[in-house]
Amino acid sequence: MEKTNKGIVDKIWDFFASVKLAIIIFAVLSITSIIGTIIEQNAEPERNIRLLTKFFGPDIAPTAFRVFDSLGFMDMYHSWWFITILLLFAANLIICSIHRLPKILKLVREPVKPLSEDHFKGVGIKREVVLKGKPEKVKVTIELAIKKMLGLNPSEIKEEKGYQLFSQKGSFTRLGVYITHFSILIILLGAIIGIFFGFNGFLNLPEGEVSDVAFSRNGHERPLGFSIRCDDFNVDFYGNSDMPKEYSSVLTVIDNGQEVLRKMIEVNVPLKYKGITFYQSSYGIVPGSGDRGVFIFRITPSGGKTEEVRLKFGETFKIPNTDITGKIEDFSPAIAFDQTTGRPFTYAEQMSNPAVYISFSEKGKQKYSGWILKRYPGTWNLPDGHIVEFVDLWGIQYTGLQVRRDPGVWIVYLGCIVMAIGLYIAFFMSHKRLWVRLIEEKNSTRVIIGATANKNRQAYERRIENMLDFIVKAHEGGH
Amino acid sequence: MDSSTFFGISTLAYFLAMIMYITYLAFRKAQIGSVATTITIIGFVSQTLAIILRWKEFYDIGQMGILRAAPFTNLYESLAFFIWCLILGYLIIEYRYKNRSFGAFITPIAGLALAFIDLTGMSKEIQPLVPALQSNWLLAHVVMSFISYSTFALAFGTAVMYLIIRSDKRTEPSYIFWTVMVGIFVVILVAMGLDYLKYRVFIQRPEVLIKSYLFKTTFKNESGIISILSWIVSLSFIFFLWRYGYIFKKVLNSFSISPDTLDEITYKSIAIGFPVFTLGGLIFGAIWADQAWGVYWSWDPKETWSLITWFVYAFYLHARLLRGWKGKKIAVVAVVGFVTVVFTYLGVNLLLSGLHSYGALE
Numbered sequence: 001m002e003k004t005n006k007g008i009v010d011k012i013w014d015f016f017a018s019v020k021l022a023i024i025i026f027a028v029l030s031i032t033s034i035i036g037t038i039i040e041q042n043a044e045p046e047r048n049i050r051l052l053t054k055f056f057g058p059d060i061a062p063t064a065f066r067v068f069d070s071l072g073f074m075d076m077y078h079s080w081w082f083i084t085i086l087l088l089f090a091a092n093l094i095i096c097s098i099h100r101l102p103k104i105l106k107l108v109r110e111p112v113k114p115l116s117e118d119h120f121k122g123v124g125i126k127r128e129v130v131l132k133g134k135p136e137k138v139k140v141t142i143e144l145a146i147k148k149m150l151g152l153n154p155s156e157i158k159e160e161k162g163y164q165l166f167s168q169k170g171s172f173t174r175l176g177v178y179i180t181h182f183s184i185l186i187i188l189l190g191a192i193i194g195i196f197f198g199f200n201g202f203l204n205l206p207e208g209e210v211s212d213v214a215f216s217r218n219g220h221e222r223p224l225g226f227s228i229r230c231d232d233f234n235v236d237f238y239g240n241s242d243m244p245k246e247y248s249s250v251l252t253v254i255d256n257g258q259e260v261l262r263k264m265i266e267v268n269v270p271l272k273y274k275g276i277t278f279y280q281s282s283y284g285i286v287p288g289s290g291d292r293g294v295f296i297f298r299i300t301p302s303g304g305k306t307e308e309v310r311l312k313f314g315e316t317f318k319i320p321n322t323d324i325t326g327k328i329e330d331f332s333p334a335i336a337f338d339q340t341t342g343r344p345f346t347y348a349e350q351m352s353n354p355a356v357y358i359s360f361s362e363k364g365k366q367k368y369s370g371w372i373l374k375r376y377p378g379t380w381n382l383p384d385g386h387i388v389e390f391v392d393l394w395g396i397q398y399t400g401l402q403v404r405r406d407p408g409v410w411i412v413y414l415g416c417i418v419m420a421i422g423l424y425i426a427f428f429m430s431h432k433r434l435w436v437r438l439i440e441e442k443n444s445t446r447v448i449i450g451a452t453a454n455k456n457r458q459a460y461e462r463r464i465e466n467m468l469d470f471i472v473k474a475h476e477g478g479h
Numbered sequence: 480m481d482s483s484t485f486f487g488i489s490t491l492a493y494f495l496a497m498i499m500y501i502t503y504l505a506f507r508k509a510q511i512g513s514v515a516t517t518i519t520i521i522g523f524v525s526q527t528l529a530i531i532l533r534w535k536e537f538y539d540i541g542q543m544g545i546l547r548a549a550p551f552t553n554l555y556e557s558l559a560f561f562i563w564c565l566i567l568g569y570l571i572i573e574y575r576y577k578n579r580s581f582g583a584f585i586t587p588i589a590g591l592a593l594a595f596i597d598l599t600g601m602s603k604e605i606q607p608l609v610p611a612l613q614s615n616w617l618l619a620h621v622v623m624s625f626i627s628y629s630t631f632a633l634a635f636g637t638a639v640m641y642l643i644i645r646s647d648k649r650t651e652p653s654y655i656f657w658t659v660m661v662g663i664f665v666v667i668l669v670a671m672g673l674d675y676l677k678y679r680v681f682i683q684r685p686e687v688l689i690k691s692y693l694f695k696t697t698f699k700n701e702s703g704i705i706s707i708l709s710w711i712v713s714l715s716f717i718f719f720l721w722r723y724g725y726i727f728k729k730v731l732n733s734f735s736i737s738p739d740t741l742d743e744i745t746y747k748s749i750a751i752g753f754p755v756f757t758l759g760g761l762i763f764g765a766i767w768a769d770q771a772w773g774v775y776w777s778w779d780p781k782e783t784w785s786l787i788t789w790f791v792y793a794f795y796l797h798a799r800l801l802r803g804w805k806g807k808k809i810a811v812v813a814v815v816g817f818v819t820v821v822f823t824y825l826g827v828n829l830l831l832s833g834l835h836s837y838g839a840l841e
């Protein structure tokens with residue numbers, strides 16, 4: 001009974017310890033991932049039905065859609081079978097590593113030993129040279145060369161007809177591959193923690209409003225545990241274009257009724273509070289919010305002092321020290337003027353080029369009127385030298401925030417660092433060994449060098465070549 | 480002198496170098512070889528200067544920081560940078576292996592690509608970056624991606640050469656594979672070249688314009704006849720390549736490059752490219768996405784294709800090292816790897832509508 005059991009366990013173990021499985025998984029992951037990039041993920045059904053129609057024709061497409069949908073292809077990367085492949089991948093990696101690690105660890109710990117004459121024949125790099133003088137003398141030069149040129153610190157033993165020097169470096173680098181593999185597991189762990197304990201949602205918060213929840217992709221409310229208020233939102237453009245250069249929001253965190261944090265966030269500069277991060281991700285105009293807006297002007301009467309006024313649509317303001325009053329009569333979030341007729345029109349549903357139409361009157365008599373554009377200072381100057389700067393229309397835009405809580409992200413980052421280290425060791429460092437035999441001959445010493453490197457052998461061979469040159473020169477020089 | 484002068488010089492140099500390399504292959508005179516190398520180096524240095532100058536020009540006119548002005552952010556500039564890496568990689572290989580035969584292949588690619596860029600895309604205008612793209616992580620991501628792409632391109636080149644040398648019969652799968660692959664590559668390149676020559680579009684947002692111009696001269700021509708003709712010409716071209724491809728074998732054999740050297744260069748290039756790609760292409764990309772909008776991985780097509788590329792090269796390394804895949808089999812994997820690279824870079828934008836592309840979240 002026990003025997004067969006063990007047999008099965010062994011079989012399963014072998015299955016998971018094999019690199020063949022790894023190779024199959026690489027292929028399977030690649031191919032299924034390709035499908036996931038063709039079928040649009042998490043899209044409305046119509047989009048993918050249209051796509052499938054291209055491949056299968058209109059008759060089969062709905063059926064094909066149903067089949068693919070039931071197999072989870074519409075949200076493939078989160079489907080049970082894709083996750084299963086990923087888990088297989090992880091199991092493969094873990095068991096394969098456990099399987100091989102003891103052997104590798106032995107190799108790492110093993111001190112380098114002198115090499116027998118037979119084994120000398122089998123090493124990868126071999127050089128021979130005959131130098132004048134006794135082995136004792138030659139040895140000194142060679143030891144110096146090994147230290148200086150290769151950075152190795154050789155041990156030595158006395159042999160029948162001379163000496164053998166031997167040394168190694170970088171045996172730990174054999175672990176680089178395992179560090180790399182381990183890092184993949186760390187990253188997967190971080191990702192899993194993120195999926196189970198994290199939250200990824202959004203919040204469109206109008207200027208001036210407070211919220212204590214965010215929303216998940218499918219619209220569920222999610223309490224934040226504190227409140228957040230958008231104090232201001234602003235977009236900077238490149239020159240006169242509509243290409244946004246930077247957009248930013250001023251956010252205030254309110255916790256237990258106290259304002260605890262106030263920060264300006266930009267696209268690459270988020271705000272973080274109690275494990276929740278708010279990223280600036282989009283913006284827009286709150287529909288139907290026209291009457292909420294507060295117009296902010298900075299008014300400078302000619303020769304006078306600048307004053308700021310705030311007012312709502314339809315309200316009037318006075319230019320200080322004069323009898324002139326202005327009334328906001330029209331507004332456009334994105335004004336443009338028709339090329340031929342010069343008529344104004346609104347070209348976007350964004351605050352791309354906000355403008356107000358103000359009519360000014362003096363003592364009840366109409367004086368002048370016109371458009372004042374926020375982005376064009378030239379329009380701020382009134383005919384008789386007063387300046388009305390259109391600073392902002394506040395309260396009708398919302399800031400689009402991506403809201404995330406991901407306790408796994410630091411584990412993912414850690415995994416990335418470990419992976420970088422592992423890959424560096426695995427690809428750019430090597431385990432180098434060196435043996436040198438000194439054999440006494442008549443009036444001279446035969447020097448036989450043997451060396452191995454598990455990676456990048458040529459480079460090591462070149463360095464040994466250089467060392468040999470050095471030895472020959474140093475030795476001749478010594479005579 | 481401004482950057483385009485230097486780009487011009489390097490274009491010229493690469494073409495001259497090509498002629499010298501071919502002459503060298505014909506006469507095998509060491510002096511000619513040295514001249515070819517020298518000219519290539521001149522081209523390289525001048526391209527380096529061009530990139531630096533262009534960087535400075537951007538910085539001077541633009542309203543951005545010095546790193547933000549790095550000229551690698553659009554399709555054309557990154558292509559030029561790719562060429563720069565390719566030439567650098569080639570020069571290293573030439574020095575290491577003391578073999579100039581590849582020069583005859585690499586320099587014309589470089590020359591053509593630069594000429595093509597000069598002719599079409601390199602608008603003098605600065606393209607301001609949308610906020611999401613103003614990130615140093617993105618810069619590191621792009622630079623390192625292209626370094627790894629060029630090592631993968633070198634591996635692709637040597638793997639194809641390997642397949643050419645090692646295939647004997649026209650009916651052999653490996654022979655059919657390389658002729659069809661190279662055929663498709665050439666057809667696509669030529670078709671794209673024709674599009675640019677016809678429309679001369681001064682690109683502002685390559686992705687958009689590519690969508691509405693790509694293959695419009697040929698396969699997607701409004702006239703059905705031209706479209707069918709394009710298909711016929713392309714298919715016949717691939718057929719001819721298949722029919723007469725053995726000629727390349729003769730040419731390559733005369734270079735006295737051993738298949739083992741080719742295989743080794745393929746492996747080494749990938750062994751350098753893989754860690755660079757992992758760090759720059761995947762990790763830095765993920766960090767950038769995390770900083771910019773709070774998701775380090777969202778399975779969008781571009782990310783997914785990078786991951787596929789990564790899997791294919793992991794496949795290559797494991798199959799070769801541990802399963803003992805050798806020869807033509809492993810060379811095919813290297814070729815497939817580069818196909819996924821090209822798809823990641825171009826195909827995702829052209830064929831799949833990704834929210835990633837270069838300017839996500841607008």
Ligand code: HEM
Nearest residue numbers: 017018019022089092093096177180184426793796797800
């Ligand atoms: C995408 C995931 C993986 C990556 C990035 C990766 C990376 C690597 C790298 C860079 C090497 C060194 C290759 C070389 O030196 O040329 C390697 C070797 C190896 N990999 Fe992986 N690997 C992955 C998945 C796996 C899996 C799933 C297995 C499971 C069996 C595995 C088993 C091995 C083994 C046994 C070695 C050789 C170790 C040795 O030389 O002692 N790898 N891997």
